[in-house]
Amino acid sequence: MLQLSAAIAGLVTGGAYALMGLSTLLTYRLVSVVNFAQAAVGAFGAFAMVILYEEGWPLVLAVPAGMIVGAALHCGLGAIMVRWFAESSEGVKAAVTIAVYTGLVAVGLRLFGAQHPHRFPSPFDDPAFTLGGVVVTWTAIVTMVLAVVFAAAPAFLLRRTKIGLLLRAQAERPTTAELIGVRVPRLSMIVWGVAGAASSLAIMIIAPQLASDFGSQAALITPALAAVLIGAFRSFPVTLLGGLALGVLQGLASTWQAVQQFRGVLPFVVILVVLVWTRRGDRWDEPA
């Protein structure tokens, strides 16, 4: 019984992981960058929103403003990528984002204070229903719906629309796409902006239920990347499921005596297992 409730409670965190994972996958699929700074950018947008909210702005204005901050910051990172690292390998690009991540965390801690965390508004805090002894809030439902939208929209966009076709072309062969007349830099910037705004929105929604300091929010990138890895850096729906599964697994782990103290490292274990599993062919299928 406790296991069931813990698993249900874990779905909320799982939704959060999925949201961040899907934003990260969006950036990867559309501009070929494994962005370690994705959650930090989102946290920047979310904290900008909180500060405006505390200044007395209504939520309907503060939320878009925060998303704009996230978008602008992500565009800045995108500009660096497009200008100087467009032809670099994925490894180099990822390394650049790790450097940016470290810098953003340092600046974020300084700007938004570490000691006294800001109070995130949680307009969807009311209980929606009770399931398996767990009171589920509207936040959980909103997170879940948003995660499904995050998973479905890019998949639809890429597969069914003309702009999706251009985006795919640009992601796979940027130079070729540019040669045949796709305006690659401009399109990239739009993608960077949208992904930044989406991450900010994701963090805004999940911040009230997790440790609400800048460092913890930026660290959401680890479970997010684990989720993306489960989706093999390709599939939006599988990333969604991966994120949810990771949350449920962490919930379950807290009830299981033997593993509960390793709850925090579960994303790393998942990353490891997925890597070994996906790479098994490389080794085992080689002729002896």
Place this chain on the structure above:
Amino acid sequence: MSRALVKIGGIVGAAVIATSLVAGCGSSGDTIKIGAIAGLTGNFITEEVVKTAGRVFDDVNDAGGIGGKKIEYIVKDDAGNPQRTAQVARELADDGVVAMAGSGSFTDCDVNDAFYRQQKISSVMAVGASPKCYQSPNIAPVNVGPFTLITAELLFASETLGNQKVCNFTVVLPGSEQAVNDAIGQWEKISGKKLVVNDTTVQQSGDLTPYLLKAKQAGCDAVLFNPGEQLVVPFLKAAQTQGMSDVDFLLLAPAYTESVAKAVGGLGLKVYAGSEFEPFTAASDANKGWKDAVTRAGAQPTAFSQGGYLAARFVVDVLKSIKGDITRESVNEALRSMQPISNPMVGTPFIFGPGERHAPNQASKMVELKDSAWVPLGDFITVPTSS
């Protein structure tokens, strides 16, 4: 040739003597250097601690100093980073500090204990957070500390509130598991009770609801939870969502802040916290001196800043008792042979003394959250010492 050498030698010699005289007058001669390590940037900000301590020293200087000498308070920022903590301790030692007073760094004890022993530097800490702070011959924190506070709060739950099913959920920092278990063992010995749930595996990441579900299922009527603000707020919010309004939540001193009161005051939960000192939100006579100092220092009034104030006050008293030169040796001697100093802000008198370990503060008051404000409750709860 030889004459020229003698001449040069004479000039060089005179120059050396002159510079050493000037240097001697400029540094150790005029001022009493006292050091402190605090987090002014980074993850753990303890700026208010050293600001308040600095105000106390400034007041002493304004009144003429100690034996005509001014106190020079040198505060170094370690940014919550262990490498920096080690580095700044060495800088302070090179600067010639006679002692440390009012440090508020969470890595200081673990990183610098051995260095302080080697350099024979004594530290009267404002905020001790790790077990090492209470197990060193060279360090004596003025605060109760998280471990004795656990025992005191469990006693409050079982004896004062009369809770039957007391549960513990703690985030254990590396190296402090033994101290947490000892604190719980101490409570078991005194109260003759056992914890219903003792979960020391709480993680700082992810949703905290599963732990609350566990407490709910075990029927806990009191839940002890140790982290600071950033985790306490989502924890209590989740508790409210899960309808745990009949449970007594006991928080440690890091959660006793105005922002926690504001954030969770309206949730309708029963929340208590340990204050370590006379509660800083109490408008009592005991707090008058500190309140005055912290206000004039322009620092945020917190329990930590009380620690800074007390550490500075105690060190000043000890310095005043020294006859003759104030050096590292004479300060160490004075600390080890000092008489206990009572202050209404603490429940047990402060003493450094000759012991191999120092935990002079063994008493805490409790505060209760009422209408988004912390309200002091009752008298000091003193943990009977057995060791």
